[in-house]
Amino acid sequence: MTLVDAAIYAIHLVFAGLWSGAVLFTSYAVVPMALNGDLRAGALDALTGKLRTVSRASSVLLLLTGGYLAVTGYTSESLLGSGRGHLVLTMVVLWFALASLVEIGASKLVDGTAKQKVRQPAAEARPFLLAASLVAALLLVDAGAILGLYY
Numbered sequence: 565m566t567l568v569d570a571a572i573y574a575i576h577l578v579f580a581g582l583w584s585g586a587v588l589f590t591s592y593a594v595v596p597m598a599l600n601g602d603l604r605a606g607a608l609d610a611l612t613g614k615l616r617t618v619s620r621a622s623s624v625l626l627l628l629t630g631g632y633l634a635v636t637g638y639t640s641e642s643l644l645g646s647g648r649g650h651l652v653l654t655m656v657v658l659w660f661a662l663a664s665l666v667e668i669g670a671s672k673l674v675d676g677t678a679k680q681k682v683r684q685p686a687a688e689a690r691p692f693l694l695a696a697s698l699v700a701a702l703l704l705v706d707a708g709a710i711l712g713l714y715y
């Protein structure tokens with residue numbers, strides 16, 4: 565592994581952790597607080613903005629670094645014809661699902677906070693953010709399985 569490969573791999577791992585962590589924390593802490601009415605609309609709006617920024621930056625960086633890792637570490641045969649290849653392709657599908665679910669959940673929150681509402685947008689966003697959390701956990705399981713296939 566060259567220094568560039570190692571740096572790309574490290575960026576991929578850091579943003580994988582940051583993105584999944586941010587999504588899980590939002591479902592675990594932010595949405596329940598909003599549902600209880602413990603957050604003002606301005607605070608919920610600001611937190612949602614941070615989630616969006618982390619999610620958008622991570623999705624772009626993971627696509628770029630993941631694309632690099634796939635192109636340098638795999639051939640089309642190994643992507644389509646090996647267990648590890650299938651897990652990498654699954655990662656791409658889950659990446660798309662995670663980015664989409666966070667965007668939908670965040671839009672529902674922001675639409676509500678623009679009308680100074682908190683509980684109703686939190687209730688509407690909750691299923692999408694819970695689904696996003698499940699997908700984030702599946703991505704980490706997928707990554708663990710790729711690693712497991714090396715041993």
Ligand code: HEM
Nearest residue numbers: 580584626627630631633634652655656659703707710711
């Ligand atoms: C288009 C999106 C993505 C592509 C193309 C991609 C591709 C890859 C590739 C090729 C590897 C190296 C596999 C190997 O070592 O043989 C990898 C590793 C990894 N990816 Fe992704 N990835 C993407 C998105 C994600 C996302 C969204 C996450 C988590 C949120 C993630 C988490 C990881 C982790 C933790 C590893 C390191 C563990 C390992 O090597 O098994 N990836 N990815």
